[in-house]
Amino acid sequence: MIAITDYGAIPDDGLDDSKAVQRALEAARAVAGPVTVRFPVGRTQVTEVLRIDRGNIVLDGAGPQAGGSELWFPRPLELVDTSDQYDELRDYLVRENKRQVEPENNINYLFSEWSWSGGFIFTGPAGTRPVSYDGDNDVRDPVLANAVSGTQFKRTITVDGASKLRIGQVVQLQWFPIDGEDSQIIRSLYGNTDLPIGSHHWTFRNRPAVTQATRVTAIDGRKLTLGDPLLHDVGADQPAVIADWEHLENVGIQNLALRFPEGAAFGHHLEQGFNGIYMTGVFGGWIRNLVIDNADSGILTDNAASLTIRNITTTGERSAHYAVHVGAVHNVLVQHLRVENPVVHPLTVNTRSTRSVFNHAEVLRRAILDQHSGSNHQNLFDDVVMHVRPEWDDDAWTYRLWEGGGAGYWKPGHGLYNTTWNVKLVPEAGPGEDEMLQVVSGLEGPGARIVGISAEGRPVKVSYDPAAYLEDIGTVPSVPSLYDYQLARRTAR
Numbered sequence: 001m002i003a004i005t006d007y008g009a010i011p012d013d014g015l016d017d018s019k020a021v022q023r024a025l026e027a028a029r030a031v032a033g034p035v036t037v038r039f040p041v042g043r044t045q046v047t048e049v050l051r052i053d054r055g056n057i058v059l060d061g062a063g064p065q066a067g068g069s070e071l072w073f074p075r076p077l078e079l080v081d082t083s084d085q086y087d088e089l090r091d092y093l094v095r096e097n098k099r100q101v102e103p104e105n106n107i108n109y110l111f112s113e114w115s116w117s118g119g120f121i122f123t124g125p126a127g128t129r130p131v132s133y134d135g136d137n138d139v140r141d142p143v144l145a146n147a148v149s150g151t152q153f154k155r156t157i158t159v160d161g162a163s164k165l166r167i168g169q170v171v172q173l174q175w176f177p178i179d180g181e182d183s184q185i186i187r188s189l190y191g192n193t194d195l196p197i198g199s200h201h202w203t204f205r206n207r208p209a210v211t212q213a214t215r216v217t218a219i220d221g222r223k224l225t226l227g228d229p230l231l232h233d234v235g236a237d238q239p240a241v242i243a244d245w246e247h248l249e250n251v252g253i254q255n256l257a258l259r260f261p262e263g264a265a266f267g268h269h270l271e272q273g274f275n276g277i278y279m280t281g282v283f284g285g286w287i288r289n290l291v292i293d294n295a296d297s298g299i300l301t302d303n304a305a306s307l308t309i310r311n312i313t314t315t316g317e318r319s320a321h322y323a324v325h326v327g328a329v330h331n332v333l334v335q336h337l338r339v340e341n342p343v344v345h346p347l348t349v350n351t352r353s354t355r356s357v358f359n360h361a362e363v364l365r366r367a368i369l370d371q372h373s374g375s376n377h378q379n380l381f382d383d384v385v386m387h388v389r390p391e392w393d394d395d396a397w398t399y400r401l402w403e404g405g406g407a408g409y410w411k412p413g414h415g416l417y418n419t420t421w422n423v424k425l426v427p428e429a430g431p432g433e434d435e436m437l438q439v440v441s442g443l444e445g446p447g448a449r450i451v452g453i454s455a456e457g458r459p460v461k462v463s464y465d466p467a468a469y470l471e472d473i474g475t476v477p478s479v480p481s482l483y484d485y486q487l488a489r490r491t492a493r
Contacts, residue, residue, distance in 0.1 A: 044072065175239075197412065258295065302329070305331050354379070365387065373412065
């Protein structure tokens with residue numbers, strides 16, 4: 001264990017501790033095996049980005065409660081992070097003229113690079129791209145094998161040769177849109193939908209339409225067994241490659257309070273960068289037992305897989321962009337998230353999120369489910385409590401629960417098999433005990449499954465666009481958590 005106090009940090013003295021924390025992190029990098037960097041009881045003041053760029057490092061404290069370990073960030077990333085690693089995103093925003101335009105508020109500004117990227121605690125292999133927006137900068141990962149055949153939802157796959165593969169290796173399956181907008185992988189994503197499909201699905205030739213980071217658990221000749229089921233079929237009409245994926249493993253952040261100063265928010269997509277954690281390039285990582293106060297975004301993710309984010313509470317009065325953002329990731333479990341602050345996208349499965357789960361979450365303000373376009377699919381909102389304020393609209397009490405974000409070039413709102421399971425609405429105004437509550441969506445995506453939308457005994461009607469599979473509307477399902485049910489089935493085998 002490496003204690004930051006051994007490197008000069010003095011909690012609660014009102015002075016900056018950044019250099020001491022950086023010295024402790026440098027010492028941790030020099031340790032050959034797993035290492036924990038320990039934060040003391042009290043307030044540690046940080047005005048620099050803390051970078052974790054190797055695996056087997058854990059940042060640990062004495063807990064987020066009063067009398068625990070607090071990291072205090074008095075300045076935003078706009079002032080602190082002057083590195084060039086976000087230049088690609090900055091150039092993209094200018095070239096694409098990505099602007100927040102609100103004439104009624106006299107707002108017409110370029111998006112902030114901190115709106116969905118960056119954090120004071122940053123993880124990722126040194127030298128890798130923290131945000132991948134410019135397709136001209138895409139370079140294909142080294143191919144370890146070409147996948148020959150495999151069946152969706154099965155764990156085995158046949159390759160053309162396994163000489164570069166080993167048991168225990170983490171690899172990334174990549175499905176490319178080889179036939180442009182007519183590619184079979186796009187049909188596998190969205191089915192036979194009439195919805196328009198955005199051009200970003202096939203525009204960039206070196207960017208896969210779908211990725212799946214997974215572990216090789218067995219090799220038998222040319223047949224591999226994988227750590228989790230295939231997202232899609234593999235065959236001549238829907239080829240995939242097994243690629244080398246640069247990443248970190250066993251990175252954890254736990255038992256801390258992350259706190260930012262009170263202050264105004266300047267608007268959606270205009271954030272200054274009061275961002276807590278940006279977890280990129282990690283497989284088998286975790287973030288747990290945190291309180292994050294007054295952040296623009298509490299936790300952001302990108303290019304990661306097999307993460308567990310558990311027991312997170314976000315607080316404060318600053319209008320935030322994200323509480324916990326799940327984007328460009330695979331197999332991320334967000335469990336026991338409590339959102340107390342106002343957030344634009346409080347529960348979100350974002351661009352290129354696959355098979356991720358929000359389980360046992362509660363949203364106290366501005367409660368919506370955000371399916372943020374960009375080929376996100378096979379995700380689950382599960383056993384969620386949403387405090388809502390329905391509005392009287394067209395002779396009915398109405399609440400818009402699903403509010404998909406994302407740009408047109410990444411539409412539809414989601415792909416096949418996104419599931420909403422047991423959402424318990426708590427109306428804090430509006431319909432009486434016997435009055436109908438209409439729960440509606442915007443224009444979302446195809447193949448949604450919705451099981452169990454209840455409103456404390458009130459009758460409920462669900463209108464989802466396009467039409468979804470509906471069951472147990474107005475009641476709590478007999479299986480209150482699909483994730484817990486499936487986990488119990490798997491572990492009982």
